[in-house]
Amino acid sequence: MSTTSSTILNLPDQKTATIPKMNYITKEDGLWSWLTTGDHKRIAMLYLISITFFFFIGGIFAGLIRLELLTPQADLVASDTYNKLFSMHGIVMVFLFLVPSVPATIGNFLIPIMIGAKDLAFPKINLLSWYLYVFGAIFILAAMIWGGVDTGWTFTTPLSTHYLNTNVVPAALGVFIAGFSSIFTGLNFIVTIHRMRAPGMTWFKMPLFVWSNYAASILMVLGTPVLAITLTLVALERTIHIGVFDPTLGGDPLLFQHLFWFYSHPAVYIMILPGMGVISEVMSTFSRKRVFGYTAVAFSSVAIAVFGFFVWAHHMFIMGVSNYSALVFSLLTMLVAVPSAIKVFNWAFTMQKGSITFETPMLYSFAFIGLFTIGGLTGVFLGSLGMDIHLTETYFIVAHFHYVMVGGMLMAFMAGIHFWWPKLVGRMYPESLSKLAAVTSFIGFNLTFMPQFILGYLGMPRRYHSYPAEYQVLNVLSTAGATVLGVGFVLPLIYFAWSLKYGEIAGNNPWQATGLEWQIQSPPLTENFTETPIVTQEAYDYEWLANKTQHEVTTVG
């Protein structure tokens, strides 16, 4: 390992570290032991495998979309096929990848360890939530195999209820079931964080990763049921015509928009908040400094969660909501942008007077901060009423949310996976190759989505199968970027698989980080801790770590 030393004296040599014989992976063997496990770490790994699978499925759809858009004419696939491609890209990426990504994998693995607990509060419910995820995913896969669904990921009525013959009900049912998986995960996190913190682990000693997952969990528990209700109503409207949304039966088509976005706007924060938690951990560790303004960062997560519930109608500014309610929602949208700005500056200032090293997770974090800043500021364009009229429903909005979701969330996920990979499997990933992947995906990402901002201001509508010829140059650039981006995502898949067997052995604490998870063996024991830790140190206390390491070495040595 190239890192470590200097701030920490007498470091135990990482070269001599071995993979401990007893750990959560070797505890029991066989597929059955994995499928019936109650261990949060094993469930996290199950999730990691499932979401990676669906990420690449969704990625293939994205690739086909970009390939079609290489030319202005509709020439690669039929219109219906194109519509199915972007619908399934959205459904798979949002519900089967982004929503569970950080919380269900990294969060599931680390939250109990970070607060010094043996497991989540309800291990069986945790396993159930993975099964629900798989069950929901099977429905969505089935909907695809039976011929796909072309509602768009938003299931907009009355299109989805009256005008399409595709597999709307199976897909909606899949999303409905997967929604419960996220409710249970949220519930489990909330109870665990409230009830199972180790002695001395007060709220303000918790790592910020735990804070941000706590905020996201509140959103999951309160928001997801509304999605379930909405999708149920869509299914009922489609099958027995109950007439809640159909204007000819006295229903209100705008009601669907209100209900859908009441979940789906907070869902954006469900996706991004855990990612922000990852960034706090990584920035602190590689700057070797406490996160600048810990309390402000912690509270800004909660503020985002609370405000996040009151901005949903900003998706509907042009839909004929009253001008005055649009005014209120625009104002609230501006307010929710502030905590995000606070976080960005706090992360940047965490580096001030630090002692910075540039391992892969840090590079991904830089990518996150840069891309999220662009994503956030372009969100202000859309929150501004008059500007939104021109920009909404165009490629500008497509670029904006990809900057937040891919540039933000996915980069944070990659940062997190690289950061905790040594803890997850006990081995290191290859450092230079992963740096190459980080740089490749950053360049590819910008090349893909930057031209889309320009296309959006030109007026190119989203979800268009063909487009006027004068937009071609920018679309070609975007497709070229997507190819580079694709390489940036396939590389990690390969070297992570390679590292499972050939990676350098990591040892307990390869980054010399302060979290409780780094004070135990890698991979951890099934029980996480041999004895319950008693927490006296603050979060990100590098002096405490240095003292502890010194002390350990002297006693051992």
Add this chain to the structure above:
Amino acid sequence: MHISPVLWQFLVKWLTNSALFPREASTIAPWADALYFFLLLITIVGVTLVSTLIFGFSIRYRKEKHPVAEHIEGSTLLEATWTIIPLALFLIVFVWGALLYFRIYNPPTNAMNVYIVGKQWMWKAEHPGGQHEINALHVPTGRPIQLTMISQDVFHSFSLPDFRVKREVIPGRYSTVWFEATTPGTYHIFCTQYCGTNHAAMIGEVTVLTPEDYKKWTQTSTSGMSLAQSGERLFASMGCNACHSGNAAARGPSLAGVYGSKLQLTNGQQVLVNDAYLRDAILNPSQHLTAGYAPIMPTYQGQISEEGLIDLVEYIKTLQTNYRVQQTLTTSESNQAAPVAPGVVKP
């Protein structure tokens, strides 16, 4: 390196024909662009600031140069700065955006009205003078045009990017938007709300003409019957005049001069009679009973197309007296009363 001249020609043509910024073809476009450039400036400054911090700290405090980190808890002053400055900027953007929004969505009272009906996958434009267009819209420069829009099936969205205006076209509800075109030419119409299979084919062209050309166009392309005239015909053929005859003993209320008035309903509500109210009252009469009348009018849901409803609304708008209503009624009654031929018994 040699580039073949054919390829070179192609590249030059391809690049010169490609667009980077939309044309400014309406009075609102410069206002929207001004806000856009302000927002762009904020973004560029913000991104530059953040990347300067990241790169600056990276260079200054990299481990080789700064081996031991110094402890800093935070700084209330700094944190207040980066809370208040973004907040202030965002509030400016909010106010500016709100002003623009109200400008785009509140049409001036002298605007010329054109109806737009959206359906899978075409746009129909209906001019009051009786010009009907499909996937096209002809408008003059220098005159505010209001579009009153409705969808016959799913959500659509009427977007005119070169005018910087757009509005959702909703089933069962009128929505409006307005613009004043400044430069003659042709401009894109896009449907921007995903509406099914041929969403990308639901496009058209606005042709902006000088007032003189527009006048010529209206004369050459009229169907010969204004919307109100079509409405009058529909009014008679559907038998609306049988009850809404304006007679004292009529079963339905008189419609002369009703548009724009305040109406007292049976359920105690007072409503302003506008396009939306008239449309709802035809489709769903039992919910819109004028005080003093019995609920005997049947629903016309599914029996009149959106275009027909527009015609009826336009007709009722122009209806100032019941003279012609009664005349039509008398004519049709006397036609019925008179035997067609001697000896034929009326069925």
